[in-house]
Amino acid sequence: MVFPDEAAFQAYLQDVKEFLWQEIDPLVPQIEHDALIPFEQLRPKFRDHHLFDCLVPEAYGGLGLNTVQYAAVLKELAKIHGGIRAMLHVHNSSVHLIETGRPEQQARYLPAMATGDLLVCFGLTEPDSGSGLDSNCTAVRKGDAYILNGRKHLITNAREADLFAIFCFTSNPAQSPERQFSVLLVERGMPGFTITSMAHTMGCSGASHDLLTFDDIAVPVENVLGQEGMGPEQLLAFLEVSRVFIAVAALGTAERSLELSLAWAKQRVTFGKPIASRQAVQGYLAEMATDIYALRHMILDALRKYDAGQRIAAESSMCKLFGLEAVGRVTDKALLVHGGLGYLKSSRIEMLYRDARLNWLEEGTPTIHKLIIARALLQEEFETVGRDGELI
Ligand SMILES: Cc1cc2nc3c(=O)[nH]c(=O)nc-3n(C[C@H](O)[C@H](O)[C@H](O)COP(=O)(O)OP(=O)(O)OC[C@H]3O[C@@H](n4cnc5c(N)ncnc54)[C@H](O)[C@@H]3O)c2cc1C
Known part of the structure; x- marks a missing residue:
């Protein structure tokens, strides 16, 4: 096993976080200015920090993370930069698609995907x-x-x-x-x-x-x-979980927006007091945190079920739908907490606000997800009430 225990996985996650915040975060203003990710420059670093092989099975040279573990990595990417998150998300989600291939196709492509020598879309x-x-x-x-x-x-x-x-x-x-x-x-x-x-x-x-x-x-x-x-089942095989990953991206963007908003609310003083002391601003922060808490737990529930081998058609669309709505609300409020400065290109909130809007479109619009959820309800494939004696 690549990670024999939780402590080993946490050490890997810590390495990823340090790499992203120390080496990638400083590049973000330039990437935004140029509208270009310097992929060839970053490819060896992404390889060194195992960002291409998270979901590739160990048998093919990857980390073989489960989806709950991978979500922690993806969330951090979304906090840093939406473009890099989108790039690695598509590559990593494509692993689940290539896994629907014949054994010789998996043996041919997955090891090269793990090293990032082969980028797939x-x-x-x-x-x-x-x-x-x-x-x-x-x-x-x-x-x-x-x-x-x-x-x-x-x-x-x-x-x-x-x-x-x-x-x-x-x-x-x-x-x-x-x-x-x-x-x-x-x-x-x-x-x-x-x-x-x-x-x-x-x-x-x-x-x-x-x-x-x-x-x-x-x-x-x-x-x-x-x-x-096999197209219809291949579509399901990878989109069902990949759509939860879009919700994970929404969660990362939302968490970062709240972190920045809390810091700003404590720092910005008007009429002699930090705006954090104002009930109206506290209301924004409370609503943001509530959306984030709900989204985090929906995602965890869906991914735990997926990792246990269950189908999650309805849960996946619910996470995607709630995620895009939640990150929309959270980034709206983050902009309000930051006031006019938040609207400037120099503000990270301005970037996160724009990043969040892609979550609305990626891997299906809200209309599509409502259709999938309604179908699951009408075909009684999703339990609408908790099990007896259990909250969830
Ligand atoms: C930055 C970016 C990256 C992307 N990356 C990829 C990628 O890597 N691979 C890929 O395949 N796609 C990719 N997409 C495409 C994305 O998945 C689609 O844009 C999205 O699913 C919406 O499809 P569409 O653009 O064709 O919209 P349309 O289908 O034109 O939809 C427009 C509107 O009409 C509604 N609508 C359409 N049909 C119906 C219907 N039958 N009933 C009711 N309402 C309907 C939609 O809900 C939407 O509100 C990307 C998009 C963006 C913006």
Whole structure:
């Protein structure tokens, strides 16, 4: 075992925190100014501090953290910088997707993902249709390859990634007219594959979120992740837990906003008294802390269930939905506590406020999560009352 006991894991977490606060935090103003994360400069440091291999199983050279342990790392990343958090989140969540591959695919990709030599991203969202089963991306079998056509956009890490897990409809007209939802592994540099930069984002600056165009790309048949037609279950396998990770990011942003607000409220004096002594400001702080407390415990419950092998479809969407609403409220109030100075680009609250807004969109809008939760309730897949004699 990489971490034989809790003390060893805590020592690792402490190392990550020291690295992030001592070496990454000072880079944040420059990253924000340039809207660019210097990935090649950071790649060896991220490797040294095990930020690429948190979720890679030990058998493939990773730390093999459970999701509760990983959440502690991800939360710290969100406190420091949303762009770096988004970049590492997509890579780390993609581990769960690649794990749905055949054994030889796992053996080929997971060790390189663990070292960060192979950065992976996933492509679901499209400019010309809705996400997932509404996909317009098609791949038709011709000999030993699938000929892939279509477009994906807003794909995080597209600038840096080497491997692109693309959700699309595959078909083999020689055998059947039916289409199957599948994942194809597209490699950078395949003929017919172009990556076009998109505009800078509101927050989570410096990561790339680009347009992918597939123009008659011949993707070898062995690059089907797992088996043809596994797309729907692969989507569930990684999004179900990845959406809780978005809630974890929301928690990190919210916690940092509260920490800064508490410090500022004690420091800022108006009419001869710190604003922390005013009931109205105390109200903001109390509401922020209440949202954070609720979110933290929802996440813990969902991830503990996941680590115990349970399905968490409803819990995952509840965490994501509550998380995006909570971080919205918390960053609104943090801005109010900071007053006009909070609105300046020099203020971290200004950055956290913008970072939080990406949580609203990543891996599904609120509408989608309400649909998933309602479906689970109506199909009685989620218990709406606590078990007898237990609070939860
Ligand atoms: C910075 C950034 C990074 C991203 N990274 C990735 C990535 O790495 N990979 C990836 O695949 N995607 C990525 N995305 C895309 C993101 O997941 C989507 O933007 C998000 O899921 C919303 O989809 P959409 O943009 O197509 O919005 P739309 O589908 O156009 O939705 C617009 C509005 O209409 C509503 N709506 C749409 N369809 C329906 C419906 N059927 N019923 C009711 N309401 C509906 C939505 O809820 C929303 O409010 C990223 C986005 C951003 C901004």
